[in-house]
Amino acid sequence: MSTRISRRRLSDPVLRRLELTVLRRLDGLLQGDYAGLVPGPGNDAGDARVYEPGDDVRRIDWSLTARTNETHVRDSIAERELEMLIVVDMSESLAFGTAKADKRDVARDLAGAFAVLGSTSGNRVGALLAVDRPVYVPARSGQAHAATILATIQRTQSGPGDLTAALRQARRLARRRGMVVVVSDFLVPDGWQRELQGLAARHDVVAVEVVDEREMTMPDVGFVMLEDAESGRRRAVDTRDPLLRARFAASARARRMHLARAVTTAGADHLPVRTDEDWAVALAQFAVRRRRRRMASGVR
Numbered sequence: 001m002s003t004r005i006s007r008r009r010l011s012d013p014v015l016r017r018l019e020l021t022v023l024r025r026l027d028g029l030l031q032g033d034y035a036g037l038v039p040g041p042g043n044d045a046g047d048a049r050v051y052e053p054g055d056d057v058r059r060i061d062w063s064l065t066a067r068t069n070e071t072h073v074r075d076s077i078a079e080r081e082l083e084m085l086i087v088v089d090m091s092e093s094l095a096f097g098t099a100k101a102d103k104r105d106v107a108r109d110l111a112g113a114f115a116v117l118g119s120t121s122g123n124r125v126g127a128l129l130a131v132d133r134p135v136y137v138p139a140r141s142g143q144a145h146a147a148t149i150l151a152t153i154q155r156t157q158s159g160p161g162d163l164t165a166a167l168r169q170a171r172r173l174a175r176r177r178g179m180v181v182v183v184s185d186f187l188v189p190d191g192w193q194r195e196l197q198g199l200a201a202r203h204d205v206v207a208v209e210v211v212d213e214r215e216m217t218m219p220d221v222g223f224v225m226l227e228d229a230e231s232g233r234r235r236a237v238d239t240r241d242p243l244l245r246a247r248f249a250a251s252a253r254a255r256r257m258h259l260a261r262a263v264t265t266a267g268a269d270h271l272p273v274r275t276d277e278d279w280a281v282a283l284a285q286f287a288v289r290r291r292r293r294r295m296a297s298g299v300r
Contacts, residue, residue, distance in 0.1 A: 038123070038179070049072065061073060082123040083139050084126070089163050090153075090159065093187045097212050107208075110283065111183050114206075115146040115149045123141065124141045125139055125140070126139030135156055163188045167182065180199050180203045180205045183210065184210070186209055186259050206268065207266075209270065220239055222240055224237060
């Protein structure tokens with residue numbers, strides 16, 4: 001049965017653009033499958049009753065059905081709402097982009113999409129921005145609070161940050177079992193993998209990797225000066241060298257493969273999003289794959 005995303009208008013000006021891209025575009029793309037991306041409130045099994053046409057067959061109580069020779073289903077008793085924490089990397093390396101948008105813009109939009117969809121699902125949503133002095137937005141429910149999260153991301157300046165420390169802090173903040181979304185380019189020193197694994201041991205974790213095309217391939221444009229956004233170190237290179245371009249591409253592929261393995265080994269889901277592609281489509285396709293995989297494994 002399809003689930004339709006609420007089309008209530010959002011009052012905050014920052015969210016008016018996301019109303020179109022999230023509440024309309026994702027609604028059409030995902031239909032009921034967005035529930036596989038953001039779980040609804042937790043449920044425990046409740047009382048059993050005789051099956052009626054239209055009931056969800058996944059709620060059939062097979063043991064009771066076998067004992068009574070009559071199909072029974074169990075209704076659910078809603079627990080407290082799910083709590084979602086969105087960790088957003090605000091380091092300097094995300095202030096870069098050569099395609100439709102900077103990585104920071106894509107990271108902000110994706111964080112906003114999760115906040116809006118989480119709020120639409122009736123969950124409590126909070127955010128932790130990984131900068132020199134981390135910014136924490138406590139979890140609350142309602143789409144107005146999603147606007148607060150988006151506005152906070154919008155006004156927070158990029159700067160030095162420590163993703164590993166932010167994930168460690170997230171483990172302390174996310175006391176209740178729930179969902180944690182990490183949005184970053186993961187161009188950070190090692191150490192975050194252990195913290196991500198610690199989060200995934202208790203929570204449903206999605207690691208969103210934001211990447212720009214120029215981080216994967218080097219164009220032939222002659223001599224250029226490259227600068228590391230984090231350290232400020234600069235180096236002149238001759239991009240006309242085909243061997244250099246091939247080595248750069250091979251190194252980028254190896255790094256991204258290592259990242260994907262590290263995320264899945266930690267027990268999290270990996271969502272790569274490129275700045276030269278439509279993030280809404282990438283999110284929709286990811287949600288459909290995730291929902292199918294979870295249904296195949298018996299996880300709702």
